[in-house]
Amino acid sequence: MMPLVYAETGEPQIIRKIGGSPEVKKHLEDLGFTVGGEASVISSLGENLIVKVKESRVAVSEELARKIMV
Numbered sequence: 001m002m003p004l005v006y007a008e009t010g011e012p013q014i015i016r017k018i019g020g021s022p023e024v025k026k027h028l029e030d031l032g033f034t035v036g037g038e039a040s041v042i043s044s045l046g047e048n049l050i051v052k053v054k055e056s057r058v059a060v061s062e063e064l065a066r067k068i069m070v
Helices: 024-033
Strands: 037-046 048-054 057-062
Touching: 024 048
Parallel strands: none
Antiparallel strands: 037 048, 048 057
């Protein structure tokens, strides 16, 4: 298991665990990040990642991406 921030660009990853406070977990869930779901890093722009999740592209900060374990 590793944080999403270290995942290979373009490789689909299965989300294994989401860490952080209940508010952070709820925010990530609202964006489409759920345990067992699939996410793939499209690109990284500075400290932000563009992630494809549930047929959408979402920008997440490096801090949030470190809470998503794949």
